[in-house]
Amino acid sequence: MSEEPTPERALPGAAAWMRVVAPTVIAFLFLGAWEAVVRVNGIPHYILPGPLLVGQTLLKDWGTLSTSLLITLKITFMALSVAAVLGLALAVLFAQSRIIEMSLFPFAVILQVTPIVAIAPLIIIWVNDVTLSLLICAWIVAFFPILSNTTVGLNSADHNLIDLFRLYRANRWQVLVRLLLPSALPYFLAGLRISGGLALIGAIVAEFVAGTGGSASGLAYRILEAGYQLQIPRMFAALVLVSGTGIAIFLALTLLSHLLLRKWHESAMGRGDRR
Amino acid sequence: MTPTRPLVALRGVAKRYATGTLALTGIDLDILPGDFVALLGPSGCGKSTLLRILAGLSGPTGGTIDWPGATHDAAGDPQRDIGFVFQEPTLMPWATVMRNVTLPLELAGVKRSEAEDRAAEWLARVELKGFERAYPRALSGGMRMRVSIARALVTRPRLLLMDEPFAALDEITRFRLNNDLLQLWEAERFTVVFVTHSVFESVFLAQRIVVMAPRPGRIAEEIAVEAPTPRGEEFRTSPDYAAQCRTVSHALSRAMAPAA
Numbered sequence: 001m002s003e004e005p006t007p008e009r010a011l012p013g014a015a016a017w018m019r020v021v022a023p024t025v026i027a028f029l030f031l032g033a034w035e036a037v038v039r040v041n042g043i044p045h046y047i048l049p050g051p052l053l054v055g056q057t058l059l060k061d062w063g064t065l066s067t068s069l070l071i072t073l074k075i076t077f078m079a080l081s082v083a084a085v086l087g088l089a090l091a092v093l094f095a096q097s098r099i100i101e102m103s104l105f106p107f108a109v110i111l112q113v114t115p116i117v118a119i120a121p122l123i124i125i126w127v128n129d130v131t132l133s134l135l136i137c138a139w140i141v142a143f144f145p146i147l148s149n150t151t152v153g154l155n156s157a158d159h160n161l162i163d164l165f166r167l168y169r170a171n172r173w174q175v176l177v178r179l180l181l182p183s184a185l186p187y188f189l190a191g192l193r194i195s196g197g198l199a200l201i202g203a204i205v206a207e208f209v210a211g212t213g214g215s216a217s218g219l220a221y222r223i224l225e226a227g228y229q230l231q232i233p234r235m236f237a238a239l240v241l242v243s244g245t246g247i248a249i250f251l252a253l254t255l256l257s258h259l260l261l262r263k264w265h266e267s268a269m270g271r272g273d274r275r
Numbered sequence: 276m277t278p279t280r281p282l283v284a285l286r287g288v289a290k291r292y293a294t295g296t297l298a299l300t301g302i303d304l305d306i307l308p309g310d311f312v313a314l315l316g317p318s319g320c321g322k323s324t325l326l327r328i329l330a331g332l333s334g335p336t337g338g339t340i341d342w343p344g345a346t347h348d349a350a351g352d353p354q355r356d357i358g359f360v361f362q363e364p365t366l367m368p369w370a371t372v373m374r375n376v377t378l379p380l381e382l383a384g385v386k387r388s389e390a391e392d393r394a395a396e397w398l399a400r401v402e403l404k405g406f407e408r409a410y411p412r413a414l415s416g417g418m419r420m421r422v423s424i425a426r427a428l429v430t431r432p433r434l435l436l437m438d439e440p441f442a443a444l445d446e447i448t449r450f451r452l453n454n455d456l457l458q459l460w461e462a463e464r465f466t467v468v469f470v471t472h473s474v475f476e477s478v479f480l481a482q483r484i485v486v487m488a489p490r491p492g493r494i495a496e497e498i499a500v501e502a503p504t505p506r507g508e509e510f511r512t513s514p515d516y517a518a519q520c521r522t523v524s525h526a527l528s529r530a531m532a533p534a535a
Contacts (some may be wrong), residue, residue: 160365168382182369215292264368
């Protein structure tokens with residue numbers, strides 16, 4: 001038979017395991033070397049704390065740090081959600097009218113290329129509410145990848161399929177919902193993955209600039225505060241939380257993308273040991 | 276000249292692209308109900324352009340196209356009632372085989388349950404029963420093309436337009452799909468306009484072969500194919516088939532020779 005379905009590309013079991021095991025081994029080697037260097041050379045902990053001390057500090061200060069983590073997370077996710085909704089909505093608007101796209105896209109680019117560190121102070125001055133100003137900063141950074149990716153995705157629908165929809169006299173709404181949005185989904189998700197990390201960076205940068213103290217302050221403020229007080233282990237602990245959050249956001253969005261695309265899109269198929 | 280009223284009548288149809296290239300000129304062609312017409316020609320002879328004009332996807336820059344039997348909508352556009360099969364299967368990768376085939380019905384507002392019943396019937400007729408819930412990427416090229424044919428026929432169109440649908444398939448798969456398409460046509464007698472650059476395919480499938488010449492695209496000759504019904508593998512291997520292929524091949528060579 002010449003028409004049997006093509007077998008799915010199998011992900012070799014060994015290769016799948018190596019993707020987790022190999023970086024884990026490297027991480028432990030690195031941490032071990034770090035601890036050894038600190039101990040052998042007797043480096044004081046206010047210059048460079050060892051990973052064990054950082055871990056202990058993380059546990060000891062968990063109360064303060066976790067409160068700050070929640071605040072930073074809240075800003076990050078709100079910014080990402082608003083960026084996703086507005087980015088998608090604006091991209092759909094662009095897809096409906098070339099003139100709207102031509103008139104607005106340059107301003108989206110301006111928003112993207114202006115360094116957030118440079119405009120954050122202005123936003124913090126203009127907006128009275130601190131949370132809102134942080135949210136705006138994080139949103140500005142997270143917005144563009146979603147908008148530009150989704151715009152590309154909406155424009156990349158198969159031309160023959162567009163003809164087919166025309167042939168069957170589909171209306172604008174049917175074309176958008178049944179053809180353009182599904183075509184754009186992989187692009188949107190790729191944009192979301194980039195923006196997830198950027199929203200966190202935006203939130204942290206804005207917190208640094210705002211530098212607000214008190215109980216309602218995020219991880220960036222904990223890093224600043226620890227720096228002033230020369231509590232370097234605590235600074236590292238906060239840093240670990242920031243990186244960990246970034247990694248967790250990336251993994252969560254990768255999983256989301258995989259779940260939504262695994263049935264049909266090349267990017268979510270087994271890649272084996274390619275790369 | 277036949278007394279039968281044609282499904283579509285083209286008179287002096289021409290197409291000049293915005294770039295100035297003349298793609299088609301002086302096309303006079305009647306498509307009769309139940310006919311199987313092959314448009315045969317080398318690349319650049321405008322056969323795909325002609326098909327797109329028939330589909331209404333592209334407007335002619337000259338001449339007239341009449342749909343004598345068709346009703347016209349408010350905008351004066353004829354209800355063409357066609358199915359289209361592209362060179363690529365052109366399926367929606369995010370939708371199952373079933374959803375791909377129900378698409379034309381759902382776009383027309385047919386209830387989903389009824390659409391599924393009708394799609395299931397056509398999937399069975401193209402020998403894809405059991406693959407309703409599969410996604411296109413799990414299917415071979417030939418199976419994807421079968422889905423595409425089922426989607427084109429599910430609305431029971433009066434005119435089926437096919438643009439080199441089997442050109443990208445291997446020969447064995449192409450032969451099978453040729454046989455199956457002929458069987459469907461003999462059973463249903465929808466009208467087919469089939470674009471191809473293969474002499475063998477056109478003689479095997481068509482009742483009438485329209486040989487086209489390039490630069491500018493025009494009709495060079497029309498050749499009627501004489502063959503028993505139903506056609507099958509015996510016809511493909513008969514001396515009669517070989518003789519007609521030779522005739523058509525010569526006509527194609529004449530069409531491609533520089534104008535004397």
